[in-house]
Amino acid sequence: MKAQRVVWGETIADLAATDDRVVVLDGDLATSTRADIVADRVPDAFVQVGIAEQNMVGMAFGLSTLGYRPWLSTFGVFLTHRAVDQIRMLVSQTKAPVRIASAYSGLLNGSSGKTHQDIEDLAIMRAMPNMTVIAPADEVEAEAVFRWAADFDGPVYVRVARDAVTPVFEAPYTFEPGQPLLVADGEDVTLISTGVQTSRTLDAVRILAERGVRAKLIHLPTLKPLDADALCALVGDAREVVTVEEHSRIGGLGGLVAEVLSERGTARLVRIGLEDRWSESAPNDFLLDKYGLSPERVADAVLAQTAVAV
Amino acid sequence: MDAAATRPPNDELAALAREARWRIVETVAASKAGHIGGPLSATDLLIALYFAQLAIDPADPQREDRDRFILSKGHSAIGLYAVLALRGYFPVEELATFDHGDSRLQGHPDMLLTPGIDASTGSLGQGLSAGAGMALGAKRLGRDFHTWVMVGDGELEEGMVWETVLSAPRFGLDNLTLIIDLNGLQQYGWPAGDADRFDRSEPVGHVDLERVFTGFGWNALTIDGHDFDAILGAFDRVTADRGVSGRPTVIIARTAKGRGISFTEGTYRWHNGVATEEQLETARTELLGATGAGR
Numbered sequence: 001m002k003a004q005r006v007v008w009g010e011t012i013a014d015l016a017a018t019d020d021r022v023v024v025l026d027g028d029l030a031t032s033t034r035a036d037i038v039a040d041r042v043p044d045a046f047v048q049v050g051i052a053e054q055n056m057v058g059m060a061f062g063l064s065t066l067g068y069r070p071w072l073s074t075f076g077v078f079l080t081h082r083a084v085d086q087i088r089m090l091v092s093q094t095k096a097p098v099r100i101a102s103a104y105s106g107l108l109n110g111s112s113g114k115t116h117q118d119i120e121d122l123a124i125m126r127a128m129p130n131m132t133v134i135a136p137a138d139e140v141e142a143e144a145v146f147r148w149a150a151d152f153d154g155p156v157y158v159r160v161a162r163d164a165v166t167p168v169f170e171a172p173y174t175f176e177p178g179q180p181l182l183v184a185d186g187e188d189v190t191l192i193s194t195g196v197q198t199s200r201t202l203d204a205v206r207i208l209a210e211r212g213v214r215a216k217l218i219h220l221p222t223l224k225p226l227d228a229d230a231l232c233a234l235v236g237d238a239r240e241v242v243t244v245e246e247h248s249r250i251g252g253l254g255g256l257v258a259e260v261l262s263e264r265g266t267a268r269l270v271r272i273g274l275e276d277r278w279s280e281s282a283p284n285d286f287l288l289d290k291y292g293l294s295p296e297r298v299a300d301a302v303l304a305q306t307a308v309a310v
Numbered sequence: 311m312d313a314a315a316t317r318p319p320n321d322e323l324a325a326l327a328r329e330a331r332w333r334i335v336e337t338v339a340a341s342k343a344g345h346i347g348g349p350l351s352a353t354d355l356l357i358a359l360y361f362a363q364l365a366i367d368p369a370d371p372q373r374e375d376r377d378r379f380i381l382s383k384g385h386s387a388i389g390l391y392a393v394l395a396l397r398g399y400f401p402v403e404e405l406a407t408f409d410h411g412d413s414r415l416q417g418h419p420d421m422l423l424t425p426g427i428d429a430s431t432g433s434l435g436q437g438l439s440a441g442a443g444m445a446l447g448a449k450r451l452g453r454d455f456h457t458w459v460m461v462g463d464g465e466l467e468e469g470m471v472w473e474t475v476l477s478a479p480r481f482g483l484d485n486l487t488l489i490i491d492l493n494g495l496q497q498y499g500w501p502a503g504d505a506d507r508f509d510r511s512e513p514v515g516h517v518d519l520e521r522v523f524t525g526f527g528w529n530a531l532t533i534d535g536h537d538f539d540a541i542l543g544a545f546d547r548v549t550a551d552r553g554v555s556g557r558p559t560v561i562i563a564r565t566a567k568g569r570g571i572s573f574t575e576g577t578y579r580w581h582n583g584v585a586t587e588e589q590l591e592t593a594r595t596e597l598l599g600a601t602g603a604g605r
Contacts, residue, residue: 023450047446049477050473050476050477052473052474052476052477054435054436054439054469054470054473055439055442055470055473055474055477057439058436058437058438058439058440058442058443058470058474059439059440059442059443059446059474060443061429061439061440061443062429062439062440062441062442062443062444062445062446062447062457063443063444063446063447064443065428065429065443065444065447066444066447066448066451066453067447068447085433085436086436086439086470088433089430089431089432089433089436090429090430090436090440093420093430094421094422094429094430095422
């Protein structure tokens with residue numbers, strides 16, 4: 001198992017070695033985000049901007065106007081919150097081909113706690129016009145997404161998880177933006193997940209199977225743009241749908257699926273995600289358990305909140 | 311393409327500036343909303359840039375080796391539009407569409423809509439950073455163009471500006487120049503005293519800008535931003551320094567808000583505003599003469 005951040009550093013270094021357009025802007029967190037892999041292997045592709053995220057976005061925009069395909073690399077929370085106006089004005093509005101590698105996204109950030117947990121990023125970024133928003137499930141999908149982004153001519157936001165998860169996909173894998181993917185099939189209940197939470201949700205599906213419940217799991221790597229027809233086709237005539245995300249229950253995957261289902265479907269929706277409250281600093285296992293995202297807790301919630309429990 | 315080599319005489323620049331100022335006040339009056347004070351304080355600097363300095367080609371606005379200009383104080387858009395129109399980027403008549411629906415001339419500059427705009431701006435403080443990225447890209451690609459950014463003095467209150475001021479010398483950006491339109495007033499700003507509540511103090515009047523920028527590793531020049539000899543002299547020093555010092559340059563241009571029209575000059579109340587018919591007539595006479603014929 002390999003962490004997405006390591007895959008990111010290695011893949012970008014790989015791309016930069018043969019593509020002069022690739023440049024990585026670091027906000028002095030290279031050893032954490034693993035932008036240091038790029039700095040070591042392709043020094044010319046690495047630009048230290050310093051602890052100045054707003055300036056980092058502005059400089060990436062400036063570089064993009066000269067044909068560069070810059071990657072912004074720092075903790076996601078400093079981009080999607082501190083530099084959100086810069087992303088909105090200089091990247092989203094101008095359709096600049098800037099790639100936002102949102103490191104340490106979600107709840108699990110190496111015990112840095114609530115100041116560094118970015119659990120609102122999907123809500124913020126998917127509300128921005130022109131922004132492509134992607135949350136890969138594992139190392140395999142992440143690498144495919146990074147390679148796809150290299151040639152995409154527009155702004156891209158990618159969640160990059162700090163820690164490794166059990167792989168969901170096997171190489172070779174071709175990323176198709178906007179497409180939902182059927183990860184597990186089952187008739188009793190339909191789950192939809194995104195990002196690395198899909199790996200944990202797949203484990204929840206296995207736990208449910210042990211308890212006699214056959215769950216369908218749909219993975220949504222792209223939150224925007226979304227092929228809603230394809231999603232509805234996969235959901236089919238399910239009467240209950242459960243979304244699971246390492247993100248606030250407000251405005252992220254649950255919000256997205258609510259929008260689609262309320263327009264097109266009749267299924268009842270259950271949203272599993274982080275409650276509208278602040279979390280805390282603790283080891284991953286503790287946080288996942290306490291805040292309801294561990295495979296066991298997800299399985300429990302599915303049984304408790306849907307008709308399969310009856 | 312090298313404007314500096316074929317500079318018009320100063321009286322011609324002054325006449326262009328008067329015409330641009332008239333277009334600004336006329337356009338804002340016609341669209342019934344817009345900024346006045348900031349565009350008028352920046353007019354002479356913009357005329358000097360576009361008619362005597364920037365290596366540009368209005369017939370080919372996206373030309374790769376063009377000099378870049380970013381109006382970070384994006385609310386002065388009408389000033390830039392007036393100068394771009396006079397320079398030939400689009401018909402002067404198009405100014406009449408300013409702020410109208412479906413217009414290419416938005417209330418704030420939009421690089422995807424308007425020929426000659428190198429960066430979209432409008433949220434204060436972001437332009438210098440964008441310019442630093444362009445200047446860094448030019449250095450990395452070995453291109454010889456120069457990047458110019460204009461900010462207002464009130465805009466210096468935005469923290470992001472200082473992120474770039476701190477880091478730009480590290481990248482050796484002697485191909486980057488910041489022009490501060492130091493007109494001494496912002497939209498409402500800081501009360502100067504109790505006697506007159508409309509008396510306002512300068513946004514950064516308490517700051518020794520030359521010393522601050524020099525301390526950050528920049529070259530710094532202070533000039534009269536309405537004196538074409540001074541402006542062009544500063545531009546020449548910037549050009550001579552490119553590729554030499556490794557330091558970006560700031561031109562601190564002392565200007566007057568609302569410059570050139572008696573009733574707008576020097577008052578923060580004309581930060582934005584719409585001239586009456588009577589005021590328009592006054593402005594026309596002051597800028598273009600009794601005949602209104604212009605140059």
